Amino acid sequence: MRFVDEFRDPAAARALLATIRRLADESGEHHKFMEVCGGHTHTIYRHGIEHLLPESVELVHGPGCPVCVIPMGRVDDAVWLAEQPDVVFTCFGDMMRVPGSRGSLLDAKARGADVRFVYSPLDALKIAVDNPAKQVVFFAIGFETTAPSTAVTLVRARELGVENFSVFCNHVTIVPPIKAILDSPDLRLSGFLGPGHVSTVVGTRPYQFVPKVYGKPLVVAGFEPLDILASVAMLLTQLREGRCEVENQYSRVVAEEGNPAALSLMGQVFALRPHFEWRGLGFISQSALRLHDDFAAFDAEARFDMPGVRVADPKACQCGEVLKGVLKPWECKVFGTACTPETPIGTCMVSPEGACAAYYNFGRMHRDAAQLVGQPAR
Amino acid sequence: MCLGIPGRIVEITDPANHLAKVDVSGVQRTISVRLLEKDMPEPDDWVLVHVGFAMAKIDEEEARLTLAAVAQLGSAYTDEIEAFDSSQII
Ligand code: SF4
Numbered sequence: 001m002r003f004v005d006e007f008r009d010p011a012a013a014r015a016l017l018a019t020i021r022r023l024a025d026e027s028g029e030h031h032k033f034m035e036v037c038g039g040h041t042h043t044i045y046r047h048g049i050e051h052l053l054p055e056s057v058e059l060v061h062g063p064g065c066p067v068c069v070i071p072m073g074r075v076d077d078a079v080w081l082a083e084q085p086d087v088v089f090t091c092f093g094d095m096m097r098v099p100g101s102r103g104s105l106l107d108a109k110a111r112g113a114d115v116r117f118v119y120s121p122l123d124a125l126k127i128a129v130d131n132p133a134k135q136v137v138f139f140a141i142g143f144e145t146t147a148p149s150t151a152v153t154l155v156r157a158r159e160l161g162v163e164n165f166s167v168f169c170n171h172v173t174i175v176p177p178i179k180a181i182l183d184s185p186d187l188r189l190s191g192f193l194g195p196g197h198v199s200t201v202v203g204t205r206p207y208q209f210v211p212k213v214y215g216k217p218l219v220v221a222g223f224e225p226l227d228i229l230a231s232v233a234m235l236l237t238q239l240r241e242g243r244c245e246v247e248n249q250y251s252r253v254v255a256e257e258g259n260p261a262a263l264s265l266m267g268q269v270f271a272l273r274p275h276f277e278w279r280g281l282g283f284i285s286q287s288a289l290r291l292h293d294d295f296a297a298f299d300a301e302a303r304f305d306m307p308g309v310r311v312a313d314p315k316a317c318q319c320g321e322v323l324k325g326v327l328k329p330w331e332c333k334v335f336g337t338a339c340t341p342e343t344p345i346g347t348c349m350v351s352p353e354g355a356c357a358a359y360y361n362f363g364r365m366h367r368d369a370a371q372l373v374g375q376p377a378r
Numbered sequence: 379m380c381l382g383i384p385g386r387i388v389e390i391t392d393p394a395n396h397l398a399k400v401d402v403s404g405v406q407r408t409i410s411v412r413l414l415e416k417d418m419p420e421p422d423d424w425v426l427v428h429v430g431f432a433m434a435k436i437d438e439e440e441a442r443l444t445l446a447a448v449a450q451l452g453s454a455y456t457d458e459i460e461a462f463d464s465s466q467i468i
Contacts, residue, residue, distance in 0.1 A: 119430060120467060
């Protein structure tokens with residue numbers, strides 16, 4: 001119980017753990033719950049939560065880390081864009097180190113490309129305004145959490161009449177990969193911890209198909225250790241009571257209807273792509289966004305004659321299995337040896353929300369500690 | 379990058395363009411509040427800040443507890459504040 005000390009209210013954590021233990025014992029079954037969001041994965045490893053849970057309750061990681069799901073071909077396209085004459089290529093810091101087949105954006109920068117990390121897409125727009133002689137491209141990635149920010153930036157770019165700004169759009173949506181995982185025969189899940197911040201935008205309704213079509217409960221969860229424990233207890237309670245619903249543990253931040261302003265902006269600026277490739281998961285139909293025709297003037301894929309080649313993920317990389325929750329990070333053959341946060345082979349080792357990076361940074365410590373105190377490592 | 383960090387609105391600097399000055403852990407930068415245009419925050423309100431945008435209003439207690447929890451994430455937190463600090467939005 002040593003990790004409980006880090007929690008913001010140890011008494012509450014203990015009470016929740018007792019509830020979880022009781023429900024797990026009463027159920028007598030083994031339960032696998034998938035935490036969809038990389039933010040949850042980070043919290044779980046950071047606080048050693050998996051070792052506090054009874055052995056019959058297992059948390060598996062899902063595909064909700066935006067950096068992790070970008071396939072190699074898109075990284076290569078980004079590197080190609082960055083190396084075009086007079087281009088300033090802008091991206092979030094995490095994307096700089098994702099390896100492509102000709103190295104990462106950081107490598108492109110070392111070769112002389114003008115690659116800059118930005119905190120916000122609005123920063124990229126500012127660079128465009130300040131450098132009218134350059135073509136400024138923003139590498140847009142992320143789920144519905146981040147897509148509205150790109151949408152506002154594009155609306156702003158149009159208002160300001162900025163002509164040297166474009167977006168390489170790689171936004172993805174949260175529901176299709178959840179569906180893909182539910183359709184895949186690899187994994188038998190008892191329920192889901194639903195993503196928190198994505199849900200501030202989309203609300204809780206898009207998840208209704210999880211109980212309705214697939215008969216699994218889903219609880220939208222916050223990011224603190226107590227949120228995770230409370231959500232696990234809520235999932236077990238539903239199973240115990242024979243209920244199967246979408247519940248909102250994070251109602252202090254997530255409204256049921258989400259953020260209507262953000263959703264309507266996204267509707268104006270984006271359109272669904274017929275299909276999109278996900279790292280390790282293959283092509284998933286209607287799972288990603290492109291710029292709406294009204295914003296075609298800002299679409300990097302239209303402005304530049306991009307090669308758009310499809311590249312297979314590196315052979316050694318088992319990120320696909322990790323993203324589907326089929327493999328634990330340490331079960332990948334190159335984990336911690338050839339693949340580390342300093343020299344990542346796969347995407348899951350790059351972002352702090354990636355399961356491999358989170359486990360590399362925190363998990364091993366807790367796993368060793370758990371073994372020391374005689375708890376089985378899982 | 380998916381981290382949402384609580385910030386306190388200092389001033390709505392440009393209402394027409396939905397820009398506000400926000401204080402995140404002592405660092406003050408400009409963010410966009412356009413995603414909250416239907417329920418505009420006011421000075422001293424707390425919001426969840428993600429890539430330069432206010433995503434949701436949150437109450438003060440939630441904000442303080444979340445900040446404390448996020449601060450425990452170590453480098454993920456300091457990297458986020460550093461990135462926020464680098465922001466040039468005007
Ligand atoms: S250890 Fe590296 S290669 Fe293996 S799954 Fe994780 S990120 Fe991918």
